[in-house]
Amino acid sequence: MKTPVQLITAITQPATPLCRARPVVLLLLSFSAGLASMQPCVATPFEWEYTGSLKTARYHHTSTLLPDGRVLVAGGEDRSDALASAELYDPASGTWSDTGSLNTARDSHTATLLPSGMVLAAGGREPGISLASAELYDPATGTWSPTGSLDIGREFHTATLLPNGMVLVAGGRASGIPLASTELYDPATGTWFPTGSFNMGRVFHTATLLRNGKVLVAGGQDRNQVQLASAELYDPATGTWSATGSLNTARYDHTATLLRNGMVLVAGGNPDELDSAELYDPATGTWSLTGSLNDGRSDAVETLLPNGMVLVADGTSFNLSSAELYDPATGVWSLTGSLNTPRKDHAATLLPNSMVLVSGGALSGRAPLASAELYDPGIALVSVASRLTHGSAGSFDIDMPLSGSSGVEDRQSSTYNAVFTFDVPVTSGEITVISGTATVGPITFSGNEMTAALTGVTDVQTVVLHTQNINDDGLPHGDVPFGFLTGDVNGDRVVDVPDENQINADRSQPVNGSNFRDDINLSGVVDRPDFLAVRANRGHSLP
Numbered sequence: 001m002k003t004p005v006q007l008i009t010a011i012t013q014p015a016t017p018l019c020r021a022r023p024v025v026l027l028l029l030s031f032s033a034g035l036a037s038m039q040p041c042v043a044t045p046f047e048w049e050y051t052g053s054l055k056t057a058r059y060h061h062t063s064t065l066l067p068d069g070r071v072l073v074a075g076g077e078d079r080s081d082a083l084a085s086a087e088l089y090d091p092a093s094g095t096w097s098d099t100g101s102l103n104t105a106r107d108s109h110t111a112t113l114l115p116s117g118m119v120l121a122a123g124g125r126e127p128g129i130s131l132a133s134a135e136l137y138d139p140a141t142g143t144w145s146p147t148g149s150l151d152i153g154r155e156f157h158t159a160t161l162l163p164n165g166m167v168l169v170a171g172g173r174a175s176g177i178p179l180a181s182t183e184l185y186d187p188a189t190g191t192w193f194p195t196g197s198f199n200m201g202r203v204f205h206t207a208t209l210l211r212n213g214k215v216l217v218a219g220g221q222d223r224n225q226v227q228l229a230s231a232e233l234y235d236p237a238t239g240t241w242s243a244t245g246s247l248n249t250a251r252y253d254h255t256a257t258l259l260r261n262g263m264v265l266v267a268g269g270n271p272d273e274l275d276s277a278e279l280y281d282p283a284t285g286t287w288s289l290t291g292s293l294n295d296g297r298s299d300a301v302e303t304l305l306p307n308g309m310v311l312v313a314d315g316t317s318f319n320l321s322s323a324e325l326y327d328p329a330t331g332v333w334s335l336t337g338s339l340n341t342p343r344k345d346h347a348a349t350l351l352p353n354s355m356v357l358v359s360g361g362a363l364s365g366r367a368p369l370a371s372a373e374l375y376d377p378g379i380a381l382v383s384v385a386s387r388l389t390h391g392s393a394g395s396f397d398i399d400m401p402l403s404g405s406s407g408v409e410d411r412q413s414s415t416y417n418a419v420f421t422f423d424v425p426v427t428s429g430e431i432t433v434i435s436g437t438a439t440v441g442p443i444t445f446s447g448n449e450m451t452a453a454l455t456g457v458t459d460v461q462t463v464v465l466h467t468q469n470i471n472d473d474g475l476p477h478g479d480v481p482f483g484f485l486t487g488d489v490n491g492d493r494v495v496d497v498p499d500e501n502q503i504n505a506d507r508s509q510p511v512n513g514s515n516f517r518d519d520i521n522l523s524g525v526v527d528r529p530d531f532l533a534v535r536a537n538r539g540h541s542l543p
């Protein structure tokens with residue numbers, strides 16, 4: 001069967017009105033003859049639609065995106081028992097199929113995709129027993145095989161894949177007692193070994209890998225079933241945990257998500273279905289309150305979308321079905337489409353086509369659910385760049401970040417190319433200047449890229465470009481600032497001596513991916529005219 005990537009490149013026709021915002025889904029459907037009635041055309045941005053149901057209703061299961069784009073759901077709980085069964089979701093057909101069962105039925109375990117493509121299921125419980133066993137799923141054979149066991153049985157722990165390929169399992173509880181111990185799994189040997197311990201036992205906490213490679217653990221419940229405000233950091237280099245700033249509000253059963261800007265968003269949780277949310281800043285080690293959820297919730301699922309927003313879905317004791325979007329740029333939560341079925345203790349996975357798959361869960365009263373739903377976050381703007389050609393050296397892009405300070409275009413041209421990359425192929429769209437001096441010329445489309453030719457750009461200014469109506473979706477897609485500062489080859493927003501020094505250091509070099517900013521006049525070589533361009537603009541700066 002063709003891969004989704006091949007299918008995307010095969011698209012030549014604009015989507016029909018039935019699936020206007022989702023040409024990729026339309027095409028996938030056309031390759032899945034006979035399944036069209038089963039797989040709804042999920043074409044409505046910001047809405048949820050049912051997809052195929054799980055074969056076995058379950059909650060407290062895991063959901064893992066495999067490298068081939070399918071989703072592995074494993075274990076979980078039905079009304080009274082732990083489940084050994086596992087299922088695969090195929091996004092192309094919207095259907096679930098059986099795959100090999102776990103050797104040990106388990107719920108409230110963890111599942112981690114390893115760099116090898118195997119999935120590690122660790123710990124969990126069966127009625128009355130905290131499990132130490134672990135097993136590996138091989139997507140090639142669809143089978144599970146035992147691997148080394150944890151030092152101690154644990155459930156409701158966290159598992160985090162570290163940059164070095166090891167898996168850090170932390171806390172959780174054994175026989176009802178929260179654990180302070182943490183362990184590392186080495187995929188090369190299939191064995192576990194102990195690493196540092198928390199300052200206290202905690203369960204129902206969260207663990208988040210930070211950009212600096214450390215792991216942030218926040219909140220949870222202690223052995224007296226009291227909610228915790230404390231947070232700790234794990235340093236893989238030393239194998240130790242140390243205290244960091246405490247949450248403003250003690251909580252457990254919350255969600256935690258690493259944002260694009262490197263901050264960690266923690267939202268909701270218990271006791272009493274909190275509506276507050278907080279941001280952790282790794283630079284300062286402190287938490288600050290951000291906008292509150294519209295609906296208090298716990299045991300929710302949270303997903304970072306390709307557009308940088310965070311989707312939190314459902315998760316309350318009150319059979320609410322609402323979902324909300326967090327915008328890191330404004331710190332505000334807004335209600336989005338509601339799920340068709342209220343659920344908690346469900347699982348969510350972001351699919352390669354940007355849809356979010358939610359599966360299973362339980363209604364209040366612990367009735368397990370088989371249904372699954374897809375959320376369409378709309379077309380996402382993934383990245384933006386200013387692209388220019390340097391003689392025969394080729395084209396090079398300067399990144400224009402979607403949030404925070406603008407990127408800085410330091411090169412000199414009569415026409416600049418603003419390149420907008422989306423998460424789906426684009427065939428139509430609009431770009432307008434909402435501030436600054438520039439004229440938008442012809443807009444071209446190629447694959448996932450939309451490129452606007454900008455003319456009349458004056459130097460030393462920020463131009464904000466607004467994009468909308470991509471593939472006729474009628475929606476805005478972000479305002480992106482472009483900084484223009486000729487001569488700022490080191491991109492620090494001021495043209496000064498260090499820029500001259502950088503050009504002198506690279507003088508006479510042919511242009512390549514690491515020095516292209518030096519080639520201000522686009523000649524393809526770092527030369528004297530580039531130096532003179534800096535000299536002529538010395539003292540210019542951008543805020």
Ligand SMILES: [Ca+2]
Nearest residue numbers: 488492494499
């Ligand atoms: Ca500079």
Ligand SMILES: [Ca+2]
Nearest residue numbers: 519523525527
């Ligand atoms: Ca040059």
